[in-house]
Amino acid sequence: MRAPIGDFANARPVPDCLDQLTAPVAEAVRAWRGTVSADQMLYVDTDPAIADTAVFVEHHGRDLLDASANCVVVAGKRGGETSLAACVVLSSTRVDVNGAVRxxxxxxxxxxxxxxxxxxxxxxxxxxxxxxxLPAGWPLLVDAAVVDTEWVLIGSGRRRGKLIVPGKTFAELPGAVVLEGLGVTPG
Structure with a gap:
């Protein structure tokens, strides 16, 4: 099957590729009950040697530049306590750690x-x-632009392989909070 974005010849439904995923990702797919079926989430095999965004986009299609997202883990500190959260923003932006996240x-x-x-x-x-x-109980901060993107390319839990999922899926993930302005344009 062809992927809806990028130049990937062999996109497969994620439930058919659980052995390619890390244990927490595979378990989340098995347990998925969102409005987007797990079969609509796709797995594409990719070479970890070309994972850098510029090289990756050149190899797999320029349309991925506006449809790729990054997931980063952040640590918030208050009163000697540290809490972890994850943030998802489009690859063309950066996470507003000191503003929106804090x-x-x-x-x-x-x-x-x-x-x-x-x-x-x-x-x-x-x-x-x-x-x-992600671990249970973690806040997941998602930039509204990610949710508004028809198809989003994101990591698969491993450096090899990517997931292509409908953007609206991110709003349904456990702990998700959709925020305007989480991703800011570098500059």
């Missing part, structure tokens, strides 16, 4: 979580973190 988490200070914390807490590989399968 305010939403009620934190005095917010920053990107260290790589070992992000991978250790999610059970996913760095460079492939996805909002599907």
């Amino acid at each position: 305010r939403q988490l009620g934190a005095r200070k917010a920053s990107f979580a260290p790589m070992d914390t992000a991978t250790g807490e999610t059970g996913m590989e760095y460079g492939g973190i996805t909002p599907i399968g």
Whole structure:
């Protein structure tokens, strides 16, 4: 099957590819009960050596530039306590950590979580973190532009492989809070 975005010859429904996913992502797909069926979520095999956005887009299609999203783990600190959350923004933007994230988490200070914390807490590989399968109870902050995008390319939990899912899916993920202005244009 052809993917709805990008130049991927072999897109497959995610439930047919659970062995390609990390355990938390596979479990989240098995348990999925959203309005978008799990069969509408697609898996595409990709080469981790070309994961850099510019190279990836050049290889798999320029239309991916406006349809790719990043999921990052952030740490909010207040009164000696640290809480983790995930943020999803379009790849053409950056997460407003010191503004929107800090305010939403009620934190005095917010920053990107260290790589070992992000991978250790999610059970996913760095460079492939996805909002599907995050730890229970985590806030998931999603930029409204992601939800408004018809099809979104995002990590699969591993550096190899990506997921292509309808944007509206992100609003239905556990802990999701959709925010205007979470993703800001760099500059």
